[in-house]
Amino acid sequence: MVNTAYSYYPGCSLTSSAKEYDISFRKVVETLGIQLDELKDWNCCGASPAPHHKAETLGVLLPGRNLHIAGAGHDAIVAPCAGCYNRLKYAQYKLAGDENIREQTSEVFQAEVRYQTEVLNIVQMLNREITPEALREKAQGRLANIRIGAYYGCLLTRPAEIVGFDSPRDPRKMRPLMEATGAEVPHFPFKTECCGSYMGLARKDIVLKASFRIIDVAVSTGLDALVTACPLCHQNLDLRQGQINKAFGTSLRMPVLYFSQLIGLAMGISPEELELDALAVQPDIGRWLRGVA
Amino acid sequence: MIPLSETLSQGRELVVEIERRSGQKVADCYQCGTCSSTCAAADAFDYPPHVFMRLLQLGVVDRALTSTTGQLCYDCMTCSSRCPISIDVADVIETTKNIADEQGIRESERGLRLFRNLFLKNVRRHGRLHEASLLAWFNLKSGKLTNDMSLVPLILHRKKVRIIQPRIKNRAQVRRIFQRAKERPKW
Ligand code: SF4
Ligand code: SF4
Numbered sequence: 001m002v003n004t005a006y007s008y009y010p011g012c013s014l015t016s017s018a019k020e021y022d023i024s025f026r027k028v029v030e031t032l033g034i035q036l037d038e039l040k041d042w043n044c045c046g047a048s049p050a051p052h053h054k055a056e057t058l059g060v061l062l063p064g065r066n067l068h069i070a071g072a073g074h075d076a077i078v079a080p081c082a083g084c085y086n087r088l089k090y091a092q093y094k095l096a097g098d099e100n101i102r103e104q105t106s107e108v109f110q111a112e113v114r115y116q117t118e119v120l121n122i123v124q125m126l127n128r129e130i131t132p133e134a135l136r137e138k139a140q141g142r143l144a145n146i147r148i149g150a151y152y153g154c155l156l157t158r159p160a161e162i163v164g165f166d167s168p169r170d171p172r173k174m175r176p177l178m179e180a181t182g183a184e185v186p187h188f189p190f191k192t193e194c195c196g197s198y199m200g201l202a203r204k205d206i207v208l209k210a211s212f213r214i215i216d217v218a219v220s221t222g223l224d225a226l227v228t229a230c231p232l233c234h235q236n237l238d239l240r241q242g243q244i245n246k247a248f249g250t251s252l253r254m255p256v257l258y259f260s261q262l263i264g265l266a267m268g269i270s271p272e273e274l275e276l277d278a279l280a281v282q283p284d285i286g287r288w289l290r291g292v293a
Numbered sequence: 294m295i296p297l298s299e300t301l302s303q304g305r306e307l308v309v310e311i312e313r314r315s316g317q318k319v320a321d322c323y324q325c326g327t328c329s330s331t332c333a334a335a336d337a338f339d340y341p342p343h344v345f346m347r348l349l350q351l352g353v354v355d356r357a358l359t360s361t362t363g364q365l366c367y368d369c370m371t372c373s374s375r376c377p378i379s380i381d382v383a384d385v386i387e388t389t390k391n392i393a394d395e396q397g398i399r400e401s402e403r404g405l406r407l408f409r410n411l412f413l414k415n416v417r418r419h420g421r422l423h424e425a426s427l428l429a430w431f432n433l434k435s436g437k438l439t440n441d442m443s444l445v446p447l448i449l450h451r452k453k454v455r456i457i458q459p460r461i462k463n464r465a466q467v468r469r470i471f472q473r474a475k476e477r478p479k480w
Contacts, residue, residue, distance in 0.1 A: 012422040016455040017448070041462050043420040048367065049409040058474035062416075065470065101480050108473050109466070158370040159381075168374035194333045194369035201431050201440060202404030203337065203365065210333035239444060239453075278451045 005035040006125065007070045007077040007117065011084035011231075012044050017239070018081070018231035018258075020275035025080050025122065025260040027273050032129055037073060042066050045087035048198045057104075063091035064105050064113065071114020080122040080260065082230035086155040086163060088119045093162045121156060121165065122229050122259050123173050130263070132176040139266035141182035142292050146224040148262070149188030150174040151214070153195060153233045168192065174259065178227060181266035188226070190217040195236040208247045211236045215244060215254045225255040225283055227262050234258065238280045255283035265289075304354030307392065311349065315388040317381050322346040328372035328382045338362040342372050342382050349385070363390030364402040404435055417471040420461030425454055 014022035029036055046062035067088060070077040079085040094101050095115040105113045120128075150171075157168045166173045169192060178185045193214055196207030215237060218226050228234050238256040245251055256279070264274040271277070271285050312318060322343070329341035339361045340348060348357045357363070363386055372382040400406050411430050416422055432440045448454050461467065 012424070012459070015421075015459060016424050017453045019453060041420075043461055043467050044416040044422045046416065047412070047422070049412040056479050057477055058413075058470070061470040061474060062467075065466065098480070104477075104480060108469060154369040154371065158374055160374070168370070192371065192374070193331075194367070194371050196333060197367035197369055198408070199334075199365075199367060199405070201428065202402070202408045202435075204440075206334050206337050206365070209336075213333070239447065242447070243443065278453060280447055280451065 004033075005037060005074050006120075007073040008036040008038045009042055009066055009070070009077055009079040009084055009088070010038065011042075011079065011081040012047075013081055013083075013231035013235075017235060020278035021080060021231060021234070021258045021260060024258055024264050024269075024274040027269055028126070028260050028264045028267065029129075031264075031267060031269060034129055036078075039066060039069050039073070039077070042069065045084045047083050047087070059087070060091045060094045060101060061105060061108060063087040064095060064115065065109065067091055067095070067115050067117060067119075068109055068111070068113050070117040073117070076118040076120050076125075078120045078122065078125045080229065080258075082121065082153065082155040082228075083232060085119065085121040089163050091115070092119055123156070123177070124165065126177060126259075126263060127173070130177065130267075132180040135177055135180035135263070135266060136182075138268065139181050142266055142268070143262075143288060144182040144184075145290060146288050147184045147186055147222060148178060148257075149218055149221060149223045149226045150178055150185060150191055151188065151218075151226045151228045151233065151237075151256075152191050153228065153230050154192070154197075156229055157192070174227065174229075177263060181262060183262075186221060186223070188218065188221055188223065190214045195233045198232060200236060200240065204243070205247075207236050208240065208244050211240060212244045212248050212250075212252075215241065215252050216250075218254045219252050223254065224288070225257050225262075227257050227259055229259045241281050253281060255279060255281045257283065304349075304352035307354045307358075308349050308352060311385060311388050311392065314391075315381065315384040317385050319346055319349040319380075319385060321378055322350065322380055323378070325377060327375050327377060328380075331371050331375045333369070333371070334365055334367065337365055342366075342386065345386060345389075346380075346382065349389070354389075357389050358393040358396065358398055359401075361402060362386060363393060364400050364405060366390070407431065407434055413471075415458075417468065418464070419458055420464050420467045421459040423455065423458040425456070426458060 152171045157166050157171050160168045196210035200207045261274045326343045329335045329343045335341040345362045366386045370383045
């Protein structure tokens with residue numbers, strides 16, 4: 001079934017440090033002629049700290065409120081942030097599976113909780129709305145000059161029994177659309193390694209080491225860029241790449257694009273409109289698109 | 294090395310409790326080490342995940358309860374997705390950490406707790422997270438004033454910052470959610 005309008009949950013990161021993700025996603029969707037209705041009065045999903053905080057209930061109630069609001073809107077809600085997507089799926093799983101949780105949640109919301117709206121991540125939604133065949137047609141090999149790696153990280157696929165999106169060990173769902181851009185998409189062995197998550201402020205050493213390994217393997221795989229659907233991964237891999245190089249005495253350079261930016265480029269949307277200049281590590285777009293009419 | 298004298302039956306009850314809550318059987322672990330080799334943070338832990346499992350198998354629960362493993366594990370679930378016999382290692386670690394919290398065991402990783410508390414405080418008040426305030430408060434409270442300041446010019450140059458704290462309308466409902474979670478952290 002094809003939806004022509006979706007509820008949209010941007011989440012906190014997409015309104016500030018990951019604004020290029022929000023802008024490029026909206027641009028792609030608008031170009032496809034699909035309507036996005038931002039969830040009214042949405043709240044933070046709680047990200048990683050909420051479920052970690054000895055409070056199982058908080059981990060359901062915070063994203064649950066958004067799900068409840070979405071229940072009054074379109075059939076499906078799209079959450080481009082992998083973290084928000086993960087939290088929404090978690091809340092939905094808990095609410096669907098346990099009447100007691102539903103009752104208690106309804107009591108807090110002072111209304112019978114709505115939780116059945118279909119929750120989609122960006123890869124699912126764009127696969128459905130563009131399809132690799134149509135993108136290939138549109139792209140005409142536009143990105144044939146480059147090799148890119150699909151980086152999934154953790155939250156898009158794990159835990160598989162709750163998220164139910166792709167294999168947690170060998171995910172492949174980003175690949176068809178990525179290949180349709182014309183780019184070569186070789187196997188990236190570190191595609192499911194963790195970037196170090198939210199430890200950046202408190203234990204930078206852990207993040208820098210974990211992210212260094214990912215960037216290092218991306219470079220040795222001969223990639224021109226990595227592609228991600230997670231603002232936190234992006235922050236660690238892109239924004240912190242200078243810190244990584246300083247910590248390890250390296251001079252690695254690996255642009256990290258959001259999934260929507262890559263798809264937008266293939267659709268012929270300009271780099272400016274996709275906010276490519278917001279990336280810390282700038283891709284050499286001139287070389288990428290050389291020879292493209 | 295774990296002295297054999299420590300491997301007494303004292304910890305059995307807690308291990309049973311950890312198994313009950315997590316639904317995992319720690320005895321099944323055959324110490325292949327896959328979890329540890331795949332964990333991006335293992336070398337920052339005092340006990341890497343497979344050793345953590347071993348501690349529980351041996352009933353040396355005190356060490357597991359006070360270890361930095363539970364505090365530093367960020368639940369990325371890489372270990373769980375790779376364990377050849379599908380033990381949810383991350384769940385075992387988190388359950389143990391929860392029990393440590395319930396027992397009032399002091400965390401040595403103060404920075405992380407501070408980060409989580411400040412994050413949630415910001416969300417409780419306003420309904421949405423303001424990244425810039427989180428960074429500022431974290432640096433103030435932790436005394437690490439220069440933390441990530443090297444990123445600031447880049448963040449400003451790329452206009453990746455919101456100056457004003459975002460706020461939702463129905464903050465009362467968000468406060469009610471937090472109040473409820475405080476009163477009843479479990480269902
Ligand atoms: S991967 Fe599984 S079986 Fe292997 S050491 Fe870890 S918990 Fe044990
Ligand atoms: S869940 Fe924890 S122990 Fe497992 S791989 Fe991730 S950080 Fe390591």
